[in-house]
Amino acid sequence: MSTAETPTRGYAQDKAAYARRLKRIEGQVRGIQRMVEEDAYCIDVLTQISAIQSALKSVSLGLMEEHLGHCVKHAVEHAHDTGDTSDMDAKLAEANAAIARLVKS
Amino acid sequence: MSTAETPTRGYAQDKAAYARRLKRIEGQVRGIQRMVEEDAYCIDVLTQISAIQSALKSVSLGLMEEHLGHCVKHAVEHAHDTGDTSDMDAKLAEANAAIARLVKS
Amino acid sequence: MSTAETPTRGYAQDKAAYARRLKRIEGQVRGIQRMVEEDAYCIDVLTQISAIQSALKSVSLGLMEEHLGHCVKHAVEHAHDTGDTSDMDAKLAEANAAIARLVKS
Amino acid sequence: MSTAETPTRGYAQDKAAYARRLKRIEGQVRGIQRMVEEDAYCIDVLTQISAIQSALKSVSLGLMEEHLGHCVKHAVEHAHDTGDTSDMDAKLAEANAAIARLVKS
Numbered sequence A, B, C, D: 001m002s003t004a005e006t007p008t009r010g011y012a013q014d015k016a017a018y019a020r021r022l023k024r025i026e027g028q029v030r031g032i033q034r035m036v037e038e039d040a041y042c043i044d045v046l047t048q049i050s051a052i053q054s055a056l057k058s059v060s061l062g063l064m065e066e067h068l069g070h071c072v073k074h075a076v077e078h079a080h081d082t083g084d085t086s087d088m089d090a091k092l093a094e095a096n097a098a099i100a101r102l103v104k105s
Helices: A012-037 A042-082 A086-104 B012-037 B042-082 B086-104 C012-037 C042-082 C086-104 D012-037 D042-082 D086-104
Strands: none
Touching: A012 A042, A012 B012, A042 A086, A042 B042, A042 B086, A042 C042, A042 C086, A086 B042, A086 C042, A086 C086, B012 B042, B042 B086, B042 D042, B042 D086, B086 D042, B086 D086, C012 C042, C012 D012, C042 C086, C042 D042, C042 D086, C086 D042, D012 D042, D042 D086
16 A cells, blocks of 8 residues: 555544643643752642643543544454454554553553 | 752752653653654553653652651651641641642642 | 343453452452551551552453453444444443543542 | 550541441442442443542542651651651651552552
8 A cells, every 4th residue: 555654543633732732741841840950849849740640641541542443443343344353452452551551650 | 048048858969860850751751742743653652651650650759758758857846846836737738738649640 | 031131241251250359359448447447557558458459450451451352342343334333432432431530540 | 665555546536437438448349249240331340440449549548648647747756856767767668658559559
């Protein structure tokens, strides 16, 4: 296939939004560096880190949602059409491992 | 500024180490922006975000540890010496709220 | 009841194993009640609660894995066969909400 | 000392309340066993497990709060009075390890 060499990712249509959210998170991390540099109060630094953790968690949940609704969905359809479940099995195993990492990280 | 106008923070002696860790985390966030820009596979992006979450969690636990061992400790000593528990009570309440945020973020 | 009135759940074949794991968790919760009754050291109680949390997290991840590999998979296949995506959309939304709760609980 | 052989725990005055909360959590775990027994929908089981996780987290945070405000506080005061920091150091290390387990479990 000539066209789809780079497959379309689940997050493709929201790519600009993800880029913006990650840019904002990068700014928040730089803000924490400045706080440490200026001897900010430990609790205030901790509060900012918790805010970043929540923002990252929210990005992760968005990506996972799009992964299930696109990549996993397509893999299930492909397995259903062809009887070859190998890609679907791999995609499901990957998704489960990612959910476990997300829950534990 | 005369002497202790800016109080010494619990993390003061590890300040350079914290700065380095946060710098590395900032680089990881930029790495994720690049991945999204280049249409990286969702699961690979998620794995990187989990790595950042773990790194931030570890920074938070370090700051909390130093907060308890310095700020909270000094507040308890001060209350014990003076009988005025107001600062200690505030410090403990803050620490508990920060632990709760940490556990939930 | 004729045949499939109660649908087969994703966890059906591991039902006995889940029952055993939950029975063990119930015993752990009773163990903590006993510890509190006997004035056990706070930190020891906390350690036991963390063990229960890990056990519950592991049960949740197992159920989610089977949910994706059965209920969500069947819903995707059904939508692919019939063109009616309503059940699949609902199943995916539910799964995403459950993953979010899992990550935040 | 004859009396205080079993030291008073931080949670002593709320002991009855903790006992009740743990009893309720035990009931919730039994409820999940029943759900699995009756082939309840995976997502409904997951929702109930998340509720238990939140209840346990809340118990843990309460115990930690009382641990800091009693055991750790007393250890700091004792170290301040006697100059012997060994118990305080041990108590702080334990508290930090427990916070880390709480955050990761």
